[in-house]
Amino acid sequence: MSKRILPLxxxxxxxxxxxxxxxxxxxxxxALRDILEEIGQExxxxxxxxxxxxxxxxxxxxxxxxxxxx
Amino acid sequence: MSKRILPLxxxxxxxxxxxxxxxxxxxxxxALRDILEEIGQExxxxxxxxxxxxxxxxxxxxxxxxxxxx
Numbered sequence: 001m002s003k004r005i006l007p008l009x010x011x012x013x014x015x016x017x018x019x020x021x022x023x024x025x026x027x028x029x030x031a032l033r034d035i036l037e038e039i040g041q042e043x044x045x046x047x048x049x050x051x052x053x054x055x056x057x058x059x060x061x062x063x064x065x066x067x068x069x070x
Numbered sequence: 071m072s073k074r075i076l077p078l079x080x081x082x083x084x085x086x087x088x089x090x091x092x093x094x095x096x097x098x099x100x101a102l103r104d105i106l107e108e109i110g111q112e113x114x115x116x117x118x119x120x121x122x123x124x125x126x127x128x129x130x131x132x133x134x135x136x137x138x139x140x
Contacts, residue, residue, distance in 0.1 A: 005083050006076060013075050014110035015129060019118045027131035032113060035138050036106045040084035043102060048089045059085060061097035068105050 003041075006033045043067045073111075076103045113137045 011029040016022060046067035047059045054063075081099040086092060116137035117129045124133075 003084075003087065005080050005087075007080070010075050010077070011110070014073075014107060015114035015117065017073065017075075017111050018115050021127075022118050022121070023128040025128055025130050028117070028129045028134050031131035031134040032110060035113065035134070036110055037084060039109060040081070040102060040106055041087050043105065044085035045088050047085065047098070048092050051092070057091075058093040058095055059098045060095050061101035064098050064101040064105070 003037050004033070005037055005040075008033060011036075046070065073107050074103075075107055075110075078103060081106075116140065 008026070008029045011032045012024050015024050015028065015032065043064060044059075044067075047063035050063040050066055051057070051059045078096070078099045081102045082094050085094050085098065085102065113134060114129075114137075117133040120133040120136055121127065121129045
């Protein structure tokens with residue numbers, strides 16, 4: 001299921017950002033990685049379509065932001 | 071705005087997953103990183119509350135999954 005693109009250590013860092021006292025299981029890090037990779041890929045697909053629609057082959061930040069909103 | 075937790079190279083990897091022919095600007099990678107870090111932190115906050123609610127100090131995958139759904 002996971003594409004294993006995002007590092008697990010970064011997942012722990014994100015989860016502890018607001019409450020550093022908490023402990024984080026490995027399964028929790030993997031679950032968060034799966035979710036963020038899924039969202040990232042969905043945004044990527046939409047952004048590619050938006051860039052192509054504008055006659056560009058390069059994805060810009062405006063494509064990412066619009067893809068995220070829709 | 072960005073917490074710079076997730077690596078930019080991983081953002082490019084995610085964006086190119088479905089269409090490798092595309093090019094990705096740096097601003098696009100940074101925009102995606104901001105979005106995913108924001109989402110990751112939000113899920114983290116909710117997951118901590120859910121774990122505490124269950125009398126645990128350790129975040130498990132079930133907390134992440136429920137936090138993502140809500």
